[in-house]
Amino acid sequence: MDKMYTLQELSKSTFIPFSEEMVQFNTLDVSSIIKDPNELFLNFYKQFAFVSIPKSYFDWIEKLLTEYNIKCQDKFVTLLCSFQFVYLPHMDKQLDIPLVKDFNEEHNEWELFFNVLEEYLIKDNFDYKNISFQFESKKKHSINNYWVNKDIYEAIAVGFGITKDNFFERKKEILNDTLKLNLNKSDKYILSILVQTLSSLWSIEGKIQNIHLRFIGFFLNLAGVKVSNDNQPIEIFDSLEDNLKHVEVKNVRHYYNGRTKYFHK
Template identity: 30%
Template sequence: MTLYKWKNFADDSQYSTRTIEECELNFRDLPTEIDSIVKPFFKHYQTTEIPTFNKKLLVDLLALNHLDISLEQFITIGCALQVQWNSALTIYEDDDLVKDFDLEKESYEALFDVLEKFLFAENHKDLHSLSFKFLFSGITTVNNFFVLRDLYEAICLGYGINKENFEERKIEILSMTNRVKLSKLGEKIKTDYARALYDNIESKFSKDSDILRFIGAFFHIFQVPTNNSQTRELLYDDISGTLKSIDIKNFRHYLANRPSIFHV
């Protein structure tokens, strides 16, 4: 079975991998909302490493609350959170295709501005020229009226766009582009997990602040900071200290709408 290797972010810390346990991951009977976000992790791993220190804190955390999710399921959720959040930190580094994917919506909007001018022009005598930039052979510009008209019409045909359905197709195509700013993907992942956990355990807590501390401590046990100013030294020797360290006012924003994560 494929083993997930615990991420040791900080040397000579409480995250040291000197004392490691292995356990089976448990994806069975997870709540639907949680299952949907851990599924990519499930496709790659069946067992995981976890430091004994972190596992003990998780056991102590769960002992304070009577929840319907088992220890093994929480380990599964936490490892999925850890690997997805960690991967998000490096996805944006020096990759032109990734950057193009990030700006896909912006580029489509620019294209639709051009196509709109073409489709709704009173005449096509003043069509803007089109330039094609090649990596090694410079720029080729097309400014012949007849060729330009054919190119514009071919683009519209390819996207199934005409004057009658322009706005409808524009909305439809833009809705299929990437919405999340990739530089904010780590925050999006934390938001998804925080909301999914909150929705599924809220009924087990009498105070909202206790839910936030629980989820925040859970994040810290799996080395995911709840405050961007924090280092990865997130844990205390006992679970009470870890719970007290959670800035619930800051953590609450993971449950709110966060437009800054998305492209407008």
């Protein structure tokens, strides 16, 4: 693993290379500063051995952490790059569309599966004519034998640990794991994860102060992640005081609180 992630600049809704001096760092484990990092960040640490950011941005990180009496500047460089890496494909909607379609249909397919299995386990109404398998080559094979079909249903139930007694409990568990993200709001969902990830530095029992939300907002600005709802470009001001003052705390708190509306029901 010797790849390097280079931080990019957000310009007119597009990420472009910085034109200023860049500095390079080793990618570091951030688990010591962030509680329970979301699994979305794991791919970043697996893919990149080095990160590169503008020298001026490293200076901003030093000033920001000094202001908040936080150490481990190098780890926050890794965190900054990982934030952009996680957010970028959702902002640009560069997601694998066929995969997203499968993801969005997953919940509905599981609902259909449980409707069928309920007939077999709960209603004792096993009257299905056959089980069919269709392949990408468009070949279709049907299994028509009653006993073979019955054994297949039984094997499926056993494989998922589903019985007549725990059917509805297991159904709820599996369906809860398939809540599907609304693709049109995926960038907002990722933004919420980023805000909540940083908030673990201070959040106590679901509460966080505005001064800490200002830290989060400016850090996200450095990552090229917009928290504001306007169409204005991200502006980095000349002083740390101005950068913190211009953070829209209300919007950051909105993403800190999180909303299930990011998901389809």
